[in-house]
Structure formats: structure tokens, C-alpha cells
Amino acid sequence: ETGVTQSPTHLIKTRGQQVTLRCSSQSGHNTVSWYQQALGQGPQFIFQYYREEENGRGNFPPRFSGLQFPNYSSELNVNALELDDSALYLCASSARDRGYNEQFFGPGTRLTVL
Amino acid sequence: RKEVEQDPGPFNVPEGATVAFNCTYSNSASQSFFWYRQDCRKEPKLLMSVYSSGNEDGRFTAQLNRASQYISLLIRDSKLSDSATYLCVVPRDSGYALNFGKGTSLLVTP
Numbered sequence: 397e398t399g400v401t402q403s404p405t406h407l408i409k410t411r412g413q414q415v416t417l418r419c420s421s422q423s424g425h426n427t428v429s430w431y432q433q434a435l436g437q438g439p440q441f442i443f444q445y446y447r448e449e450e451n452g453r454g455n456f457p458p459r460f461s462g463l464q465f466p467n468y469s470s471e472l473n474v475n476a477l478e479l480d481d482s483a484l485y486l487c488a489s490s491a492r493d494r495g496y497n498e499q500f501f502g503p504g505t506r507l508t509v510l
Numbered sequence: 511r512k513e514v515e516q517d518p519g520p521f522n523v524p525e526g527a528t529v530a531f532n533c534t535y536s537n538s539a540s541q542s543f544f545w546y547r548q549d550c551r552k553e554p555k556l557l558m559s560v561y562s563s564g565n566e567d568g569r570f571t572a573q574l575n576r577a578s579q580y581i582s583l584l585i586r587d588s589k590l591s592d593s594a595t596y597l598c599v600v601p602r603d604s605g606y607a608l609n610f611g612k613g614t615s616l617l618v619t620p
Contacts, residue, residue: 429607438514438597438610439554452607486553492606498544499608501553 400489400502408508409477417472417505419487427451427492428470429499430462433484445470446492482509513537516598516611524619527588531614533598534580544599545572545583548613554597558583588618 401420409415421428427446431439441454445464459475468489474481484506488499516533523529535543542561546554558565560581564573571584585592598611 427606431608431610436612438612439608441602441607441609444607446606452602454607484551488608490606498556498559501555503553506551 400487400500402485402487402502402505404505405503406506406508408510410510411477411479413477413509414473414475415477415507417474417485417487417507419470419472419489419502421468421470421487421489422500425489425491425500426468427490428464428468429488429490430470430472431486431488432456432481433486433504434480435483439486442472477509479509482507513609514598514600514611516614518612518614520615520617522617522619523588525588525590527618528584528586529588529616530585531583531596531598531616532580533582533611534578535598535600535609536579537600537603538576538579539603540600542601543572543574543581544608545570545581546597546599546610548595548597550594554610557596585616588616590618590620592616593618 403418429444430442433439442456443453448464461473464470484504486504487502490499545557547557548554558572560572569586573582595613597613
């Protein structure tokens with residue numbers, strides 16, 4: 397069974413730039429959730445995609461957007477980067493149709509905004 | 511009240527000790543709960559699920575008190591390898607995404 401993968405592993409950007417992070421879900425999973433984890437904090441829910449549609453969103457501004465593709469992989473896009481966007485971005489996949497909450501996390505992308 | 515609250519610690523304990531973490535949650539309708547473990551600079555990994563009053567897995571015991579809306583995690587006979595951050599997790603209202611606490615840091619020393 398292939399696990400959740402994310403790319404890139406690390407990224408450095410400057411304020412105002414745009415970034416795209418990528419996630420491949422675990423085999424057999426149709427739901428992808430994105431989380432932001434700032435240093436010393438727990439992961440915060442950004443949004444979730446199920447069958448290529450956004451299905452729930454946390455308290456993040458519209459400059460955080462995403463996509464899910466037919467193969468269930470996903471992208472997180474962040475526009476107009478701010479210093480506070482520096483964090484570990486985690487992607488988690490799950491099999492929603494099984495009605496089970498367990499989510500499997502990828503290794504994350506560490507974003508630094510200068 | 512925050513959705514999920516944990517004592518951040520850190521908890522420093524010697525090998526062999528018993529340590530307990532508590533977590534409170536605000537959504538009284540929640541039916542399932544989780545403890546995730548996160549090693550430094552790694553992704554969270556599921557440690558235990560709690561669907562009724564509690565769950566036990568070897569040295570780890572999770573208990574749920576619905577009336578008081580808190581969950582606990584007990585680790586017996588601590589090992590050096592137990593050193594990590596433990597995250598208390600409650601599903602969001604939608605049921606398909608998760609609310610995390612800030613995590614409780616544990617350091618087990620020789």
C-alpha cells in the first residue's frame with residue numbers, strides 16, 4: 397500500500413509570492429485534508445477535498461485555495477504569502493466512504509516565508 | 511473555550527514512570543476521539559482511537575469522560591522511545607476533518 401507523499405519537502409519564499417504544494421493520497425483513499433502547523437502548535441485544519449470538490453474549510457482566508465484531481469491527488473495554493481504563513485503544511489488522506497475518521501498524514505512541506 | 515485543550519507540558523519523567531495527559535473538548539456531540547503521536551519534525555501518527563469509555567493497547571490506556579468532556583492518555587512503564595508530542599484530536603462537526611489540541615510534550619529520561 398503506497399503511503400501519502402508530499403512535495404516539495406522544504407520551500408523558501410518571500411512575502412507576496414505564491415506557492416503550490418502537492419500531495420498524493422494513499423492508495424484507495426478519496427479524501428484529502430490539508431493542515432497548517434505553526435511551530436509549537438497543533439495542526440490547524442485548512443480545508444478538505446472529497447471527489448474533487450471542497451468539502452469543509454477552516455478559518456483560513458481565500459488566498460488559501462486548493463484542487464483535487466481525478467486520481468485524488470491534491471494541491472494547496474497560497475497567494476500573497478505573509479510571514480505568518482511560515483509553517484509545516486500537512487496533507488492527510490482518508491477513505492471517507494468507509495465512514496471512518498482515521499487520517500494518514502504525509503511527511504509535510506516545511507514552508508519558510510522571508 | 512477552545513475546541514480542544516491540552517496541557518502543553520513539557521512532562522519530564524524517568525524511564526519506568528507512569529504519566530498521564532488530560533485533554534478537554536468543547537463539542538459535546540463528539541462521538542469519537544483520537545490520540546496522535548508526533549515525533550520532532552515528523553508527521554502525526556495515530557496512537558489510539560477512543561469510541562466508548564476507553565481503550566487499552568499494551569502500556570497505553572485512553573479513557574473518556576463524556577459528562578466532563580475530557581479524555582486522558584495514560585502511559586505506563588515509560589520508555590525512552592515514548593519521548594514525543596502527544597496530540598489530542600476530536601473530529602470536527604462535519605465528522606471528516608480533525609481538530610487538534612496544541613499537543614503535550616513528553617521527555618523520558620534515563
